[in-house]
Amino acid sequence: xxxxxxxxxxxxxxxxxxxxxxxxxxxxxxxxxxxxxxxxxxxxxxxxxxxxxxxxxxxxxxxxxxxxxxxxxxxxxxxxxxxxxxxxxxxxxxxxxxxxxxxxxxxxxxxxxxxxxxxxxxxxxxxxxxxxxxxxxxxxxxxxxxxxxxxxxxxxxxxxxxxxxxxxxxxxxxxxxxxxxxxxxxxxxxxxxxxxxxxxxxxxxxxxxxxxxxxxxxxxxxxxxxxxxxxxxxx
Numbered sequence: 001x002x003x004x005x006x007x008x009x010x011x012x013x014x015x016x017x018x019x020x021x022x023x024x025x026x027x028x029x030x031x032x033x034x035x036x037x038x039x040x041x042x043x044x045x046x047x048x049x050x051x052x053x054x055x056x057x058x059x060x061x062x063x064x065x066x067x068x069x070x071x072x073x074x075x076x077x078x079x080x081x082x083x084x085x086x087x088x089x090x091x092x093x094x095x096x097x098x099x100x101x102x103x104x105x106x107x108x109x110x111x112x113x114x115x116x117x118x119x120x121x122x123x124x125x126x127x128x129x130x131x132x133x134x135x136x137x138x139x140x141x142x143x144x145x146x147x148x149x150x151x152x153x154x155x156x157x158x159x160x161x162x163x164x165x166x167x168x169x170x171x172x173x174x175x176x177x178x179x180x181x182x183x184x185x186x187x188x189x190x191x192x193x194x195x196x197x198x199x200x201x202x203x204x205x206x207x208x209x210x211x212x213x214x215x216x217x218x219x220x221x222x223x224x225x226x227x228x229x230x231x232x233x234x235x
Contacts, residue, residue, distance in 0.1 A: 050175055060072065108167075124231070
């Protein structure tokens, strides 16, 4: 880890009130990587009330970069923690389970780790499937059409099928019960952001302009996937 990245994480951890003893743990493999708190807002720019999320609907926002999409899902049931592995990178880590009043809300980077497929405004080849799809995909999984990778969002996005070697990257959420608002705080798992930037630099820059590699600053708008992407493919 370079000095700049370490200082960024140190500052973020300090702002969150974490003890200094926790800073080195945050930088270690398998630990959350803090990017600062980002408030989730609706289309009107106002804070999104967590209780208004509809169960089993694909929502999407961008974090920790302006060009990296994240799935936001309410699975409608309490979700316990789960132990995961990054596969070829052989790092074991613990996903803490669902967040919110009912411990039912999860968020994952919407980037398939096999071919780096992600939802765009034009098309989404990866999405959460509450019901079976045409090829008999199991209920309640995130499915990527390119190689039929399947991830279980109720178990930290663990890989259940397909050639992917690691789970989707988790995004850690905090819920404020008093205001019923939610923030994205950190990532968990083997990040693929640099690979996406290197592979799709032209597409990402055309879509997001000069700030395509910038960290999210200010609130992050939450979309329903059906409103964000013109064509959500059901394979």
